[in-house]
Amino acid sequence: MRKEILLEKIFEEIKVCKKCSLWKTRKNPVLGEGDPNSKIMLIGLGPGKQEDAEGRPFVGAAGKFLNKLLKLAGMKREGVYITNVMKCFLPQNKVAEEQIRACSPYLERQIEIIKPRVIITLGNVATDFIFEKFGLQKHKHSISKIHAQIFKVSTLVGELTIIPMYHPATALYNPGLKETLREDWMKVGKYLKLKGFI
Numbered sequence: 001m002r003k004e005i006l007l008e009k010i011f012e013e014i015k016v017c018k019k020c021s022l023w024k025t026r027k028n029p030v031l032g033e034g035d036p037n038s039k040i041m042l043i044g045l046g047p048g049k050q051e052d053a054e055g056r057p058f059v060g061a062a063g064k065f066l067n068k069l070l071k072l073a074g075m076k077r078e079g080v081y082i083t084n085v086m087k088c089f090l091p092q093n094k095v096a097e098e099q100i101r102a103c104s105p106y107l108e109r110q111i112e113i114i115k116p117r118v119i120i121t122l123g124n125v126a127t128d129f130i131f132e133k134f135g136l137q138k139h140k141h142s143i144s145k146i147h148a149q150i151f152k153v154s155t156l157v158g159e160l161t162i163i164p165m166y167h168p169a170t171a172l173y174n175p176g177l178k179e180t181l182r183e184d185w186m187k188v189g190k191y192l193k194l195k196g197f198i
């Protein structure tokens, strides 16, 4: 079955999902967007207010900064697939363990469908989740320690590169980090180009 159809099926499920309390405060669940055939998948935390209003990932201020970072790295937003760990609006921008447990099977299915060669995690929650899923527990540290480092794991469908990055919203709360993020994305862009991913 085509990837788009399989993803649409997940979207139909999250529209009516009540597996955690976040269904009560969502307007629109956000599945993800971009090229499902891309080798590169970006994973953030969850929808904010603007994302909830539009039903699309990374469309608020952090999303606008992410678009600039992608451009700096030599990537096009429409050339990657962007999603989140959580599919419904996080009113306090915080998530509980049980909410991650309830929602993450959707993300796992997205990863199975898209079969990315590179996963770029944005922020601590997405990084911790992906590191645990792919057996990188011993490398788990705060994003401030491991940002822009390259990790590789073997999977049933081949080698997977995992790159943890600061969440773009971090630079909005802490403008002093903007330059670090720019440098990180330029570095990662060069690496991905060298390896033929972009």
Ligand code: SF4
Pocket: 014, 017, 018, 019, 020, 021, 022, 023, 029, 086, 087, 088, 102, 103
């Ligand atoms: S956040 Fe995930 S698990 Fe919770 S209601 Fe939304 S789709 Fe369901």
